[in-house]
Amino acid sequence: MKRFFSCLLMIFLISCDSDGTNRNPFLQEVGFRFDLNLNLPLYSGLNTIGNPVYVGNNGVGTRGAFVIKSSLDSFFAFEASCPNHAPNNCSTMTIDGQNVICSCEDYTYSLFTGQQLDRPNDGNRYYDLLFYRATQSGNIVTISN
Template sequence: MFKTIGFLFFTLIFYSCEDNTRISSCFRNSIATVPLDLNNPQLNGVLTPTGSAKITGGMQGIILYNGATLGYKAFDRKCPKFDCNTPMSFDGQRLKCVCDDSEYSILTGEPLPQGTDACFAREYTVTRNGSSLRISN
């Protein structure tokens, strides 16, 4: 009797759970590690908070962003909806897919407006060691 009640309780709990996980990335690519030197003049834009630079790598290039207290952020310029062969643009505040006018947060990669079910922009890991940055999966 105890086993039956326990089984029914577990089954009820299991089936009452709802999957609310959002798709954080529709990309399944791996990239070669991109080493960067902050002393490189190409990266002068990222030395100041909210500064950015376009660099090679990823699928269609990478936007490197200085998120100040959030650290460095790196996003692929490939449109997450895969409906565009043109790299996303960056206006200093958000990434924008020029083919369908979809926009993404530079801080999280989340589609804007927030709460939509679209895929996030592809974010890479940025590791800093002194004046060196490393962008990887």
């Protein structure tokens, strides 16, 4: 019986693992919830696939969020602050078609995947855009973290 409990304890100890997620050290993940009414002119661009909108309201992420309609019933939302350095006066990115650009280093990120498109091959660690949940209910798109 002792061997059984010893083996069971060993299995539990081996199966325990530290959190393997790779958190971005530059961006704090803040909790928020914000509703976008697609009937309002400010957000009506989200009725078209591939047309991104910047949401810069206070309390939305760190520096706001970019939202894009990716298919007939799917939306993506990403943090508007560049993920590869701490927020500063140049870290709020700007929309360039279906991409966003960080003016600090001219890094480009896709709003369809969140990936950095021009990642330097210098051996340093680079982060992709911080993803937020985006769900649709009728004409309301809710972004949250």
